[in-house]
Amino acid sequence: MTRITDITLRRVLDSRGNTTVEADVSTTSGGFGRAAAPSGASTGEHEAIELDAAEAIERAEEKAIPDLESEVDAENQRAVDAALREADGTTNFSEIGANSAVAISMAAAKAGADSIGIPLYHHLGGTFRGNTTPTPLGNVIGGGAHAAEATNIQEFLSVPVGAPSVEEAVLANARVHAHIKELLQAEGIPTNKGDEGAWAPPIDDAKAFDIVDDATTTVADELGFEIGFGLDMAASELHENGEYVYDDDVKSTAEQIDYVEEMVHEYGLKYVEDPLDENAFGEWAELTDRVREETLICGDDLFVTNTSRLQEGIEKGSANSILIKPNQIGTLTDAIDAIERGAENDIESVISHRSGETEDTTIAHVAVGTDAPFIKTGTVGGERTAKLNELLRIEGQA
Numbered sequence: 001m002t003r004i005t006d007i008t009l010r011r012v013l014d015s016r017g018n019t020t021v022e023a024d025v026s027t028t029s030g031g032f033g034r035a036a037a038p039s040g041a042s043t044g045e046h047e048a049i050e051l052d053a054a055e056a057i058e059r060a061e062e063k064a065i066p067d068l069e070s071e072v073d074a075e076n077q078r079a080v081d082a083a084l085r086e087a088d089g090t091t092n093f094s095e096i097g098a099n100s101a102v103a104i105s106m107a108a109a110k111a112g113a114d115s116i117g118i119p120l121y122h123h124l125g126g127t128f129r130g131n132t133t134p135t136p137l138g139n140v141i142g143g144g145a146h147a148a149e150a151t152n153i154q155e156f157l158s159v160p161v162g163a164p165s166v167e168e169a170v171l172a173n174a175r176v177h178a179h180i181k182e183l184l185q186a187e188g189i190p191t192n193k194g195d196e197g198a199w200a201p202p203i204d205d206a207k208a209f210d211i212v213d214d215a216t217t218t219v220a221d222e223l224g225f226e227i228g229f230g231l232d233m234a235a236s237e238l239h240e241n242g243e244y245v246y247d248d249d250v251k252s253t254a255e256q257i258d259y260v261e262e263m264v265h266e267y268g269l270k271y272v273e274d275p276l277d278e279n280a281f282g283e284w285a286e287l288t289d290r291v292r293e294e295t296l297i298c299g300d301d302l303f304v305t306n307t308s309r310l311q312e313g314i315e316k317g318s319a320n321s322i323l324i325k326p327n328q329i330g331t332l333t334d335a336i337d338a339i340e341r342g343a344e345n346d347i348e349s350v351i352s353h354r355s356g357e358t359e360d361t362t363i364a365h366v367a368v369g370t371d372a373p374f375i376k377t378g379t380v381g382g383e384r385t386a387k388l389n390e391l392l393r394i395e396g397q398a
């Protein structure tokens with residue numbers, strides 16, 4: 001048993017220049033872990049509550065840290081997270097803030113792994129975790145809530161399904177990103193960037209489909225393995241009074257479903273995240289029914305990494321994939337429970353960053369430790385490559 005001795009919280013900057021919560025956790029056996037909370041821009045309405053960083057720190061110092069220090073075994077992640085939940089006392093971490101909760105949860109996991117002297121992915125997943133290395137989904141063109149005057153669809157994602165290794169997949173996404181710059185420049189289109197490092201050019205969605213299709217096909221030919229692409233439509237951001245509002249069009253729900261089905265067929269999309277509103281479980285099921293054999297329909301704002309919402313989606317057949325963002329739910333235990341519930345029901349997990357990120361690499365370990373098939377963590381930019389480079393290190397040692 002290795003008890004937590006000290007927890008220190010501080011404010012640090014995230015990639016948007018906003019303050020976020022960083023936690024340091026130390027243990028009786030000299031173990032140490034540090035982790036920082038990410039932050040979303042296109043947040044789901046059912047996510048756990050993020051408080052202002054200073055307020056979250058003050059409240060966690062008062063209400064949670066006294067119940068953890070000298071009390072909880074850092075090697076027992078379920079016990080750490082149960083203590084956090086009990087100290088908060090709400091279902092959505094509105095007392096201490098999901099940003100304080102997730103930073104402490106992740107830092108404690110690292111301290112637990114350090115105490116035992118094993119890598120975090122091994123601590124989380126154990127010896128028989130499986131041997132999948134996740135395919136990285138790389139955001140290469142984006143707009144929506146992540147960039148002004150760009151595409152309505154939030155993310156166009158390179159999906160290197162044929163890559164023989166993580167290393168080749170990571171390099172393929174970087175190559176697609178670079179090639180898109182060449183294509184944009186050749187047409188004199190400005191190469192602004194959005195919050196996640198994707199190009200955010202002032203083009204419409206139809207043009208972005210063509211450019212990403214061109215770039216992924218060209219790079220696939222160059223590298224000799226299949227690279228498809230996918231989308232995060234973040235459709236709750238487009239949804240107004242029962243319709244989906246684009247710059248150049250307004251679609252009814254039925255038209256939105258037809259549009260997504262058409263794009264899946266026309267471009268062979270490998271992945272479509274949040275194609276419909278975050279409360280439309282039944283309409284999601286209609287779309288999933290039409291395309292489940294061809295693509296992954298992934299719930300981000302729909303499920304918010306919450307097993308109760310995932311259970312509703314399983315019962316209704318709403319999706320065949322779930323996005324996992326630990327800060328949406330507040331603890332690693334809850335995130336891993338959602339991954340496991342998904343796996344038991346043929347729902348594929350995609351472990352994900354947020355648009356506001358830090359150098360923290362926990363999600364790379366969560367993806368490997370849980371044998372997740374995919375990770376979504378950008379393509380370029382230091383806070384994105386931190387996770388990708390950690391995956392390369394893990395691939396080298398696992």
Ligand SMILES: C=C(OP(=O)(O)O)C(=O)O
Nearest residue numbers: 040041042043353354355
């Ligand atoms: C990463 C995403 O963006 P955000 O963090 O802004 O929710 C997303 O929507 O999947």
Ligand SMILES: [Mg+2]
Nearest residue numbers: 232273274300
């Ligand atoms: Mg999303």
